[in-house]
């Protein structure tokens with residue numbers, strides 16, 4: 001029997017909730033925790049079956065990109081991150097840049113599996129599960145939503161999806177920027193929290209409930 005738990009409450013009755021298989025959600029959180037223990041920032045992509053890649057979002061699978069191929073600290077990107085504030089000069093794992101070849105391969109393998117890439121996700125190793133100013137600037141406007149996993153307390157993960165309606169022109173960061181506080185929440189109307197519901201067999205939901213922050217869980 002398929003049951004569900006709410007991992008993030010919808011902000012309003014009309015706001016959609018992302019639906020994710022409990023097994024995928026468990027793999028997402030446990031892999032993120034494993035990478036975090038190894039001192040690495042997790043990031044990657046969420047897919048949907050091509051036939052159901054609509055709205056509200058339904059997730060089919062999670063693809064982690066290789067955190068060892070994070071280009072955040074390549075000279076040309078590092079200086080742009082440093083221009084986003086003291087926090088980005090202090091922590092060299094604040095922000096990430098995916099490898100373009102790996103991204104292309106991920107799109108190809110999703111297509112071969114009859115899936116579509118529907119959203120990016122990334123882990124916050126110190127910050128709460130907010131969608132920050134820099135997350136907004138770096139968000140690819142082709143995606144309608146983005147998922148954050150906060151491991152500020154690694155044993156109490158918090159997962160929060162956000163709807164992001166971003167004009168294509170507002171894209172990227174540069175070493176000519178001179179910003180502060182880019183790690184704090186983006187407060188524009190383009191970003192709205194979404195609900196998150198995990199569905200699956202009772203046994204997997206129990207495992208998931210034991211791993212994610214139990215205070216955030218309500219029975220659906």
Ligand SMILES: [Zn+2]
Nearest residue numbers: 122124132135
């Ligand atoms: Zn972020």
